[in-house]
Amino acid sequence: MTVSENAPPGAPAAVETSAALAPAWSHDATQATALWHGVVVMFSTPGCVLFLTALGFGTLVRDAGMTLGHALFLSLVMYALPAQVMVVDQLQRGATLLAVALAVTLTAVRLLPMTVSLQPYIRRRGGSPLMQFAAVHFVAITAWIEGNRRLPYLREDLRLAHFLGIGLGMVGATATGSAVGFVMAAHMPLTMQAALLFMTPTYFLLSTIAAATHRRDWMAIALGAGLAPLVYVWMPEADLLVAGLVGGTVAYAAGRTAA
Amino acid sequence: MSATLQDGYGGYLVLLAIAALAHEPWRWLGFVLGRNLSADGEVFLWVRAVATALVAGLVMKLLVFPAGTLTQVPSLVRAAALSGGLVMFVMGRQSLALGVAGGSILLALLEVARSGGFLALLW
Incomplete structure (x- = not known):
């Protein structure tokens, strides 16, 4: 299985480890070291942008x-900012709760192929099924892009x-970002708020653009945004469902005929 | 005090129900389908296109018809800040940090300029 279609630019297409490209820390790393070196990825640029968002x-x-x-509860149990923003905004x-759930589920469907494409890296014979299941949360x-970028270069037993x-x-x-933003908001002038x-919508738009690799993606962005x-003016309850389903389907069909 | 969600456990239960019934199952399904599915399949290309269009739509809704404090920023300023962020993102070799921070700083500066002077920023 390849990950080429969903992989960010620069990620290797093959799953095989390339020992020469493995980070120095991983040469004699234990599970705990691998975990810790994963945690500190939060201080990389993508982690900081996530914090800002x-x-x-x-x-x-x-x-x-x-x-x-x-704010904290949503960050922990959902952990996907588009869905979190959707819930709060709606x-x-x-x-209605039904409309909220429908909109959330449409933002979450994309997690299915993303999860599938990550499985070759985290599934391993003899690995803990419980931990493998926990990983899908x-x-x-952000974590998906970083995983795709870093896991291929690691020894298989360190990836999970x-x-x-x-x-x-x-x-x-x-x-942390949600909590800080919530607390800061009370002490900030309206302009800063x-x-x-x-920042949140700008981040969503730019990261969607950054992930676009095919004319289908570009059409989906343009049609959804348009x-x-x-x-919304015409039927505010269903705007996003219509924009997502119609825009996405047209973009998909156009991408097929073009290819 | 909560205007949009019940106080106490009720509100948390609503959020948990939405997460567990509408959001998390897609991750679980991805785990179960695991290796038996190719992430490049036609269905997934469609799913990806729908999700992309939906997120782009959410962005526009939040910017064109915001619900809260952002309503106090004129739409022209919002459009200018978004365009500025996009330009910075592209000029900065697709730097998310530059685009996101730059767009927001531009919005704040435009607002300060509009409401008269940088003293307002301190207040």
Whole structure:
């Protein structure tokens, strides 16, 4: 199985380890070292950007009249900022729980192929099934990209521990960012709050653009972005469902005919 | 105090239910299907396109029709800041950090300029 279609640019297509490219720390690493070196990935640029985005999420939670506990809880049990923002934004607009759940599930379907494409790295004969199952909770865009980028170069027996570390670190960055954003929002002028709130959508848009590899992706971005505001005016309850399903399907069909 | 969600355990239960019923199952399914599915299959290309369009739609909704504090920022300023962030992202070799931070700083600067002076930033 290849990961070429979903892999970020620069990631190797093959799963085989290349000993020469393995990071220096991994040569005589234990499970604990691999885990720890995963956790500190939260201090890399993607981890910092995630933290910044989570600041915006924390601000949004306060803006919507929810609590610090809600911000932390969502970061832990969902750990995927688009879905977290969706929940808070939809509740703030007074959407029904069914509408919220539907919108959330549509943002989450993408996690299925992402999880599948990561399995060759984390599944191993003799590995702990419980830990392998726990690892899928960390499948979200940032940890997934970092996993795809780093795991292929590691010894097979270190990969699961390393990915668990990356996931724990990224959840930590999200939860800390949400909490800091929530607390800061109360002490900030409106302009700063607006600037923080603004980071979340900008991050989603830019990371979607950064992950685009095919004209299908570009069309999906353009159609989704174009359709959502139009449909919102016409039927605000279903705007994102329509924009996602119609925009995505048209982009997929166009990508097929073009190829 | 919570305007949009019940206080106490009720609110948490709602969030947990949404996460466990609408969000997490896709990860579990990916785990179960595991190696038996190719991540490059046609269905997944469609799923990816739908998710991409949906996230792009969410972005536009948050920016064009924001729900909270962002409503106080005029739409022209929001559009200018987004364009600025995009330009910085592209000029900076697709640097997410530059695009995200740059767009937000631009928004704040435009707002300060609009509301009269940098003293407002301190208040």
